[in-house]
Amino acid sequence: MLRWPYTFAVLVSVTIGATAVYYSQTLGVGLKDPEGFLGPAYIRLPMIALVIFAAGIVPQSIHRYGLRRVIPGMRTITRDEWNWHRLGHVATGMIAFYICYVSYRNLKSYLPILREDTLYDKQLLELDHFLFFGNNPAEVLHGMLGTSVMAQVLAVLYVLYLPVVPITVGAVLVLVRDYTVGAWYATAISLNWVLGTISYYILPTLGPAFYQPQSYYDLPENGASALQMSLLRGAFNFKEDPQGGSIFGIAGFASLHVSVVFTAALFLHYAGAAKWIRTVGWAYLGFTIMATLYLGWHYVADDVGGLLIGWAAVAIGAVVTGNARWQKRRRIDPGTPEEMAESPPTTPHSPAF
Template sequence: MLRWSRAFLRWPYAFAFCLSLAVGATAIYYSQDLGVGLKDPEGFLGPAYIRLPLLGLLLFAAGLAPQAIHRYGFRRMLPGMRTIVRDEWNLRRVAYAATGMVSFYICYVSYRNLKSYLPLLGGDTIHDRALLELDHFLFFGNNPAEVLHSALGTTVAAQVLAVLYVLYLPVVPITVAAVLVLHRDFTVGAWYATAVSLNWVLGTISYYSLPSLGPAFYEPQRFADLPENGATQLQMSLLRGAFGFKEDPQGDKIFGIAGFASLHVSVVFTLALFLHYARLARVLRYTAWVYLGFTMLATLYLGWHYIADDIGGLVIGAVAVWVGALVTGNTKRQKRKRLAAEQAGAPDPAEPVGSRPATPEPSVSPAP
C-alpha cells in the first residue's frame, strides 16, 4: 500500500486528479442540496459521454496536425500524422493526455455550475459600488471605461477589442490540448492542465468571496454608445441566461455573471507565465504577453471588469502557475535535483512518474 501511495504522489496528475474529484463532488453536493440539476454549459454536441471523447479526438488532431506539417510538410501531413502516432503515442502517453483533458473538463464544468449557484448561495449582496469607487480613485476621479472610450473611440477599437476578448473562448481548450499533445515531457503537460484547472477553482472561490456583476451589468448606460459586437452579444446572452435562471433554476438556463476576479485575465496570464517559464517558442511567449495586455484593456473598455478584478485575475494566474509547477515537479529546485540525479547516474526517488519522454526528443520538439 505504501509503495502504491508513493507512486501515486509521484504521478504528475495526482494533484489535478484529486482537485477534479473534490470540485466535482462539491458541484454534485450543492446540485443535490439546492435541487438544481447539473448543467452542461456547452451541450450543443450532445451528452458529455459523447461530447468529451469527440472533443478529445478533435483537439488531439488539432494539436497533431501542426507537428506533422512541421516535420513532413503540408502535402504529407496525413501520413506524417500516422507516423507520429505509431512511433510516439504509446498507451501511457494517451492515458496522460486523456487525464489532463478530463481533469480540465471536470473542473471547468464544476466551475460553471458552482458559478451558476451564486444567486442561490451568495444572496443578493454585491460589491460593485465599492469596486467602482476604487476605479474612480485609481483614475483620479474618472471612470476607466469612459476614459478609454474617449481615447480610443467607440468604433474600430470596440470591434477589435471585442474580437480579441471573445477569442479567449477557443484559445483555452486549444492551448490545453496543444500542450498535452505536442510536449512529450508529461510533467509539462500536467503543469499547464493543472494550472488552468486551478483557475476555475480559485475563480469560483473569488466569486463567492466578493460577489459583483461587473460595470456593463451594473451601469449599462456607460456602454450604450458601443456598437453591437461579439462581446455585447455575449453580454446579452449572459443577461438572458441570468434572468432565465432566476425565474426557473431547474430549467435549462445557467447564471454566468460574476465580476471578481477576472478569469479572462487569470487564464491568459497563466498561459503567458507558463510559456515563459517552460521556455517554449519565443514567438508564442511574446504573443501571449501582448494578448494579455489587450485582454486587460478589453475588460475595462467593454465593461466586463473593474481594475480590482483584473488585479485579482493576475494573482490567481500567478498562484495557479506556481502551484501547478510545484505539484508536477517543474519548479527550478525540483528540476535541478532531477538533473543532478541523472548526472550521477542514479534515479531520483522524487522524480514524478512520466517525467521523461517515452522516446528520444527529435530536434524539432517544442520541449524546453
C-alpha cells in the same frame, strides 16, 4: 501516485466535482453541461485533441516520408511515438480540465441562490473612480481609444478567449512530448476554475456593464455586447426557472479572462516557448486587460485578482508536477544516493515548443 504529475489535478477535479454534485443535490438544481465553441465540452475537447493531433502528425509524415507515403508514414509515427502511456496522460489532462470547468460553471450558476443579493459592485466602482482620479476607467479609455474601430477590435480579441482556452490545453497536451509539462499546464488551467469559483463567493459582483450599463451606451454592437446580452438573458431565465436549461453566468471578481490568459503567458515564458509565441501571449494579455475595462466586463480590482490567481495557478502547478526550478535543479544534481532514491524519475523528452 505522489510521483505521478497528474495526482494533484485529479484530486482537485474530484474535489470540485464532488462539491458541485453536493450543492446540486442540496439546492435541487440539476447539473448542466455548458455548451460553447463547437458544442458541448465532452464533444469539443476530444475533437480539439484529434484536430491538433492530425495537425501535428501530418506535417511530420510529409517531411519524413513524402507526399506519396503520407498515410503509411502517419501509421508509423503513431505506432512509434504514441503508446498507451502517452495517450493516458493526454486523456487525464483533458478530463481533469473538463471536470473542473463544468463544475466551475455550475457552482458559478448557484451564486444568486447561495449568496442571495449580496453584491460589492458599489465598492469596487468607487475604488475605480479613486484610482482614476474621480473618473470611470471605461469612459477614460473610450475617450482615448474612441468608440468605433477599437470597440470591434477589443470585442473580437475578448471573445476569442472562448476557443483559445481549450485549444491551448489540447495543443500543449498533444504537441509537448514531456508529459510533466503538459500536466503542469492542464493543472494550472484547472486551478483557475477552482480559485476563480472561490473568488466569486468571497466577493460577489456583477461587473460594470451589468451594474452601470449607461457608461457603455456609446459603444456599437459587437461580439462582446452580444455575449453580455446572452448572459443577461441566461441570468433572468435561471432566476425564473433554476431547473431549466439556462445557467447564471455573471460574476465579476476575479477576472478569469485575465487569470487564464496570464496563466498561459506565464507558462509559455517559464516553459521556454519560442520567442514569438511568448510575445503573442504577453500582447494578448495586455489587450485582454484593456478589453475588460473598456467593454465593462470587470473593475480594476477584478483584473488584479485575476493576475494573482494566474500567478498562483502557474506556481502551484509547477510544484505539484515537478517543474519548479528547484525540482529541476535537484534532478540535474540529485546529491546523495539517499536523495536520488527519493527523487522522481526524469522524463525522457523536453518541451517541443
